[in-house]
Amino acid sequence: MKVFAGIRHVFRPALATVFPSQCVSCGEPVEGAGYDAICRDCEPRVQLVRSPRCLTCGFPFFGEAESKAHCMHCEHLQPEFGQGWSMALFRGPVRDLIHALKYEKGIWALPDLRRIAEAAPELEGFLAGATLVPVPLHPLKLRERGYNQSELIVRELVAAFPDCGVADLLRRVVDTPSQTKFGRQQRIRNLRNAFSLRRNRAIESGFRYVVVDDVFTTGSTLNACAAVLRKVGASRVDVLSVGHG
Ligand SMILES: [Zn+2]
Numbered sequence: 001m002k003v004f005a006g007i008r009h010v011f012r013p014a015l016a017t018v019f020p021s022q023c024v025s026c027g028e029p030v031e032g033a034g035y036d037a038i039c040r041d042c043e044p045r046v047q048l049v050r051s052p053r054c055l056t057c058g059f060p061f062f063g064e065a066e067s068k069a070h071c072m073h074c075e076h077l078q079p080e081f082g083q084g085w086s087m088a089l090f091r092g093p094v095r096d097l098i099h100a101l102k103y104e105k106g107i108w109a110l111p112d113l114r115r116i117a118e119a120a121p122e123l124e125g126f127l128a129g130a131t132l133v134p135v136p137l138h139p140l141k142l143r144e145r146g147y148n149q150s151e152l153i154v155r156e157l158v159a160a161f162p163d164c165g166v167a168d169l170l171r172r173v174v175d176t177p178s179q180t181k182f183g184r185q186q187r188i189r190n191l192r193n194a195f196s197l198r199r200n201r202a203i204e205s206g207f208r209y210v211v212v213d214d215v216f217t218t219g220s221t222l223n224a225c226a227a228v229l230r231k232v233g234a235s236r237v238d239v240l241s242v243g244h245g
């Protein structure tokens with residue numbers, strides 16, 4: 001089944017009209033599940049993040065009673081943002097959905113990502129009254145991919161939580177190499193000066209901005225974006241990722 005994964009993903013919308021949709025994780029038909037692309041067997045592997053959670057990156061403190069400011073994932077981060085939040089762990093079907101969206105043009109994954117947002121405990125409260133800022137792609141990457149996945153995720157969030165605003169404030173001025181193979185220090189170096197405020201955009205004083213990305217791995221990308229917003233005058237900046245790595 002895995003051999004044909006790419007083909008399945010690219011042609012899913014056409015196939016879906018003929019065959020029942022297939023599970024993004026195991027390839028079995030999706031029938032009677034709460035998701036379009038996650039079957040009933042794989043559904044329990046969607047691990048939504050619940051409190052207590054790390055206040056900086058949103059990673060859950062499994063079984064620990066109290067939220068601390070930092071967990072082992074972000075203790076060296078020196079966050080430029082106030083609070084970090086993640087909807088789910090970047091594992092199993094959540095990882096597969098995000099992977100399809102980023103690398104296989106799987107925009108069909110978006111409705112399921114919205115369902116994950118709707119099911120994510122306490123997310124509505126975290127986003128109440130927030131202005132969402134998508135992490136931008138470099139124009140070259142945008143041309144290659146055809147869309148910015150963070151922007152599409154922001155649209156789904158606004159559909160789920162209509163009192164959120166959107167502000168496309170940032171642009172990516174340096175096309176950094178894919179960060180996945182770099183360690184923490186190298187990521188931070190790569191991202192220095194990678195983002196800036198878009199032309200003719202201004203920070204609204206009193207707004208609370210939440211920068212949104214697909215995945216939180218080391219937090220360097222979200223942190224670099226938050227640093228730009230802070231530098232140009234935003235007083236309240238928080239961050240949100242769909243999946244925590
Ligand atoms: Zn499955």
Ligand SMILES: [Zn+2]
Binds near residue numbers: 054055058069071075
């Ligand atoms: Zn943390």
